[in-house]
Amino acid sequence: MSIEQLESVALAMVAPGKGVLAIDESSKTITKRFKAVKIECTEDSRRAYRQMLLTTPGLGDHISGAILYDETLRQSADDGRSFVEVMRAAGVLPGIKVDMGTTALAGFPGELVTQGLDGLRDRLKEYVSLGATFCKWRAVITINEDSPSSACIESNTHALARYAALCQEAGLVPIVEPEVLMDGDHDIDVCYDVTEATLRSLFGAMYEQNVMLEGTIVKASMVLPGKNCAEQASVEEVAEATLRCLRSAVPAALPGIVFLSGGQSDENATAHLNAMNQMGPSAWPLSFSYGRALQQAAQKKWAANPAANVAEAQQIVAMRAKLNGMAALGEYEPGMEAG
Ligand code: 5MM
Numbered sequence: 433m434s435i436e437q438l439e440s441v442a443l444a445m446v447a448p449g450k451g452v453l454a455i456d457e458s459s460k461t462i463t464k465r466f467k468a469v470k471i472e473c474t475e476d477s478r479r480a481y482r483q484m485l486l487t488t489p490g491l492g493d494h495i496s497g498a499i500l501y502d503e504t505l506r507q508s509a510d511d512g513r514s515f516v517e518v519m520r521a522a523g524v525l526p527g528i529k530v531d532m533g534t535t536a537l538a539g540f541p542g543e544l545v546t547q548g549l550d551g552l553r554d555r556l557k558e559y560v561s562l563g564a565t566f567c568k569w570r571a572v573i574t575i576n577e578d579s580p581s582s583a584c585i586e587s588n589t590h591a592l593a594r595y596a597a598l599c600q601e602a603g604l605v606p607i608v609e610p611e612v613l614m615d616g617d618h619d620i621d622v623c624y625d626v627t628e629a630t631l632r633s634l635f636g637a638m639y640e641q642n643v644m645l646e647g648t649i650v651k652a653s654m655v656l657p658g659k660n661c662a663e664q665a666s667v668e669e670v671a672e673a674t675l676r677c678l679r680s681a682v683p684a685a686l687p688g689i690v691f692l693s694g695g696q697s698d699e700n701a702t703a704h705l706n707a708m709n710q711m712g713p714s715a716w717p718l719s720f721s722y723g724r725a726l727q728q729a730a731q732k733k734w735a736a737n738p739a740a741n742v743a744e745a746q747q748i749v750a751m752r753a754k755l756n757g758m759a760a761l762g763e764y765e766p767g768m769e770a771g
Contacts, residue, residue, distance in 0.1 A: 433603030438647025446688030456529035469735035492523030494757030671707035693725030709762030
């Protein structure tokens with residue numbers, strides 16, 4: 433695939449008023465989420481849940497693409513169509529998470545490195561044959577008194593860059609996700625410094641590995657105080673710090689940035705994105721690739737009665753997608769939550 437084709441997929445992912453739905457929970461994570469809403473986690477309950485999400489009427493109005501897990505990319509809806517066909521019919525690009533999760537970083541207790549590069553070239557070929565158009569790889573950066581170490585940042589950004597180069601070779605747009613976790617009691621300035629150092633390292637690594645920025649999407653965490661920090665920040669403070677950090681570390685050649693929600697409330701994730709877009713213009717479209725902030729309310733509704741609540745749960749998904757689509761344009765208002 434040419435750079436122009438990669439770029440056109442990347443631009444479609446951040447088309448005005450649209451963002452990405454992250455439903456790529458690994459089996460371990462979806463088991464945890466289902467346990468919280470008292471649903472038994474089986475291959476069929478996962479399929480039924482993700483069918484509910486992917487068959488939401490009008491999903492493509494505000495969702496440009498959805499990131500799937502390996503199992504989901506191979507599953508089908510009740511009507512026999514593969515989920516990939518369902519998505520194509522809805523105008524939603526199929527994406528696939530290709531990392532194999534995190535493991536302890538040897539020599540650095542408490543720090544993590546993401547694995548999955550071995551055999552990736554062959555896995556990507558198969559994902560192309562199954563209909564994927566883009567991929568995702570998530571690195572996890574933890575803030576503690578003594579971390580992150582530069583070894584942790586560099587090991588993770590090197591892996592992200594190698595993954596991105598392999599994706600582009602295979603004709604797939606890489607989403608590179610260096611998530612700085614919200615866990616901890618650090619303040620917003622510490623999060624700013626760690627996020628800036630991580631993004632600068634990421635772009636250095638991508639430059640070294642010949643990754644074409646024009647065919648890459650960054651999935652960033654917002655600059656926020658730790659969850660346990662005594663001094664929390666206003667919506668404007670978060671938006672201002674995040675924008676300042678991105679401007680200092682992200683080249684303008686990038687076609688777009690999408691945010692993860694990272695444990696923020698649904699309303700905060702939407703309000704923060706909206707505030708950033710109201711403070712624009714920015715060098716890149718700023719949109720969303722939320723997992724929890726798009727799913728959690730709908731998941732609760734569906735889980736209360738999976739046989740009867742599909743339509744109501746889908747209305748909730750459609751509403752959150754719409755509100756985040758408006759936030760991607762800077763046109764959201766908190767009063768819209770009531771509707
Ligand atoms: C949907 O969750 C994704 C997969 O997580 P695991 O590999 O840990 O199971 C996760 O990567 C997600 O895409 C991002 O963290 C963004 O999700 P949130 O919920 O933070 O918006």
